Amino acid sequence: MIAYPVLSAMAYSLFRWDGIVRGGFAGAANFQRLLTQYPYSMRMVTAFWHNVWTFALTMLVQNGLGLLFAVLLAGRTWGARAYRAIFFLPVTLSLVIVGFLWQLFLNPVWGPVNKLLAVAGLAGLARPWLGDSQTALTTLILVNAWRWVGFPTIVFLAGIQAIPEEYVDAARLDGAGPGAVFRRIVLPLLAPQVNVIVILTFIGAFNWFELPYVMQGVTGEPSHTTDVLGLLFYRSAFGGVDTGNPDVGLGSAIAVVMFAVILATSGLGAVYLRRREIEG
Amino acid sequence: MSVDARRIAGRGAAALAQGLLLANTLLVLLPMGFMVLSSFKTTREIFQRPFGWPASPSLRNYAAVWETAHFGVYFVNSVIVTVAAMLVILVAGTLAAYALGRYRFRGNDLLYLFFLSGIMVPIRLAIIPLFILMRDLRLLDTYWSLILVYAASGLSSAIFILTGFFRALPQDLDSAARIDGAGELNILMRVMLPLVRPALAIVAVYNVIPIWNDFFFPLVFIHQDRLKTLPLGMTVFFGEFAANWGLLFAGLTLAAAPVIGLYILMSRQFIKGLTAGAVKG
Numbered sequence: 001m002i003a004y005p006v007l008s009a010m011a012y013s014l015f016r017w018d019g020i021v022r023g024g025f026a027g028a029a030n031f032q033r034l035l036t037q038y039p040y041s042m043r044m045v046t047a048f049w050h051n052v053w054t055f056a057l058t059m060l061v062q063n064g065l066g067l068l069f070a071v072l073l074a075g076r077t078w079g080a081r082a083y084r085a086i087f088f089l090p091v092t093l094s095l096v097i098v099g100f101l102w103q104l105f106l107n108p109v110w111g112p113v114n115k116l117l118a119v120a121g122l123a124g125l126a127r128p129w130l131g132d133s134q135t136a137l138t139t140l141i142l143v144n145a146w147r148w149v150g151f152p153t154i155v156f157l158a159g160i161q162a163i164p165e166e167y168v169d170a171a172r173l174d175g176a177g178p179g180a181v182f183r184r185i186v187l188p189l190l191a192p193q194v195n196v197i198v199i200l201t202f203i204g205a206f207n208w209f210e211l212p213y214v215m216q217g218v219t220g221e222p223s224h225t226t227d228v229l230g231l232l233f234y235r236s237a238f239g240g241v242d243t244g245n246p247d248v249g250l251g252s253a254i255a256v257v258m259f260a261v262i263l264a265t266s267g268l269g270a271v272y273l274r275r276r277e278i279e280g
Numbered sequence: 281m282s283v284d285a286r287r288i289a290g291r292g293a294a295a296l297a298q299g300l301l302l303a304n305t306l307l308v309l310l311p312m313g314f315m316v317l318s319s320f321k322t323t324r325e326i327f328q329r330p331f332g333w334p335a336s337p338s339l340r341n342y343a344a345v346w347e348t349a350h351f352g353v354y355f356v357n358s359v360i361v362t363v364a365a366m367l368v369i370l371v372a373g374t375l376a377a378y379a380l381g382r383y384r385f386r387g388n389d390l391l392y393l394f395f396l397s398g399i400m401v402p403i404r405l406a407i408i409p410l411f412i413l414m415r416d417l418r419l420l421d422t423y424w425s426l427i428l429v430y431a432a433s434g435l436s437s438a439i440f441i442l443t444g445f446f447r448a449l450p451q452d453l454d455s456a457a458r459i460d461g462a463g464e465l466n467i468l469m470r471v472m473l474p475l476v477r478p479a480l481a482i483v484a485v486y487n488v489i490p491i492w493n494d495f496f497f498p499l500v501f502i503h504q505d506r507l508k509t510l511p512l513g514m515t516v517f518f519g520e521f522a523a524n525w526g527l528l529f530a531g532l533t534l535a536a537a538p539v540i541g542l543y544i545l546m547s548r549q550f551i552k553g554l555t556a557g558a559v560k561g
Contacts, residue, residue, distance in 0.1 A: 008406070008409035008412075009405060009406050009408060009409050012408060065304075069300075069301070069304065070301070072297040072300060072301055073301070075299060075303070077294075077298075078294075078298065079301070082552070083301050083304075083305060085304075085551070086305050086308055086309065086546040087308065088547070088550070088551050088554075089308060089312075089540070089543060089547075090308060090556070091554060092489055092539050092540070092543050092550060093493070093512075093539065093540075094492075094493035094495070094510075094511050094516050094535065094536075094539075095493065095495065096493075096495050096511040096512075096515065096535075097511075097532055097535050097536050098513070100514060100528070100532060101311065101315060101520055101532055102311075104525065104528060105314075106530070110326070110327050110330075110525070112314060112330045112331070115330055115331075116331075119331075125326055145305070146308075149304075151554075151555065151558075154555050154559065155552055155555055155558045155559055158555075158559040178293075178295060178388060193558075193559075196558045197558070199560065203402065207402055207404060207405075209496060210495050210496065213495075214495075214515065220466055237407065237408050237411075238411075238500065240347075248408055248412075251408055255405040255406070255407075255408065258405055259402065259405050261285075262402060265331065273310070
């Protein structure tokens with residue numbers, strides 16, 4: 001049930017397809033079209049860089065905040081358990097709910113976000129967050145971070161709480177301040193959790209689909225500025241890249257490329273990060 | 281730095297920490313509160329007084345959502361698919377993990393690794409072959425297409441988690457039960473299962489939330505409106521009633537309510553279950 005579809009996805013990418021009916025053997029023609037022919041090649045490159053940006057910004061904002069919250073929640077912080085439960089709440093929500101909810105919030109005319117800015121005297125900052133090609137993708141990534149930030153928080157918190165207190169006490173006795181304790185003790189011992197989060201974030205960023213689809217439509221409005229590989233893959237397999245005709249060969253080729261990128265990077269990443277973990 | 285000054289700095293740091301934590305609490309809770317509040321308002325009221333209390337709170341939006349927007353239908357579909365998939369995962373997962381965890385036999389490790397490899401595969405990238413497979417089996421536009429895919433993708437992690445737990449149980453347990461004349465199924469049901477209950481809870485949460493929330497597979501497999509699950513039904517609903525914000529917020533609240541309700545009852549199991557795999561122990 002699992003091995004069969006993956007292998008067939010690879011096989012499918014080597015055939016010609018007319019709609020969803022298989023034609024003759026095509027060799028690498030689908031890949032060639034994908035990488036050199038307009039508009040596929042252009043869409044592919046644009047989408048790829050959007051996935052890369054999604055990964056980078058998610059690492060910085062979502063996982064950075066997750067680490068910060070975990071540090072704040074460790075130890076005898078007042079209300080730590082309640083905070084923990086609240087921060088994790090959005091993780092349980094469907095991305096469809098999250099997407100539509102924020103679509104309403106970010107509505108340029110009636111949405112509460114711009115109205116709140118106006119109330120705060122910052123009306124100049126108000127803009128059509130999802131309709132402006134300058135801000136759409138970043139806004140989307142921030143909405144995604146709103147939903148997910150509780151996840152790295154919990155993972156990092158579990159890691160920090162597993163650090164033996166003697167280590168921290170010993171460092172304190174040697175005169176290390178909070179900053180030094182964090183950099184020299186906590187962060188190195190947190191390496192396994194960091195590795196897990198980096199790899200999961202990477203896989204998530206390159207499989208990204210629901211939120212862009214729900215909030216920006218299947219073409220990644222406005223004018224492909226929120227197009228990602230997941231959308232491109234779905235469009236080509238079930239709707240056509242720009243034409244509206246399904247193209248299974250092309251879709252399978254995109255799937256194979258995505259699969260290779262995810263597998264290679266998370267595999268190499270796992271090996272590299274694991275090595276650092278042992279040395280560190 | 282004198283001791284006193286250090287204490288003050290500590291207090292300052294604690295205050296700053298509370299400030300940041302409180303800020304994020306508001307960032308999570310205010311949008312949810314706004315959603316619930318708006319669901320009791322008319323659209324005109326949401327537009328004119330977005331932050332005010334509903335002038336005459338009414339359940340009209342909810343009644344309309346349940347009746348005219350087919351939420352009842354979507355909801356029942358989601359329940360059927362989720363429950364069926366979970367049954368398959370828990371029953372088949374327990375049986376497989378029991379065999380893998382409690383018996384040494386040729387190919388044990390190989391079989392375990394085979395099941396394990398299912399966790400690593402991003403199954404959504406195989407959607408085209410799955411679509412064609414479902415078409416050839418004439419399962420498109422049936423509950424079975426979803427149930428089978430969810431069960432298959434959930435079994436790997438279920439077997440992984442449960443096998444670990446079964447292995448950790450002492451060998452004396454089944455020896456003692458066997459001496460008392462208990463059969464294989466009896467040992468599993470009466471002796472082992474009660475002991476791995478926490479693991480079953482983890483497996484349940486780990487799978488039930490992603491299945492309940494899934495949007496991708498219904499999007500590809502289900503086209504008839506009366507078979508759509510809640511997340512897919514939401515997109516229909518948002519297309520149809522785009523201008524009626526009161527209705528939209530009521531729909532969002534209604535769709536979020538079951539998961540949030542369960543979360544409030546058992547947030548600890550949720551957190552543990554959903555981070556299983558990323559957090560050890």
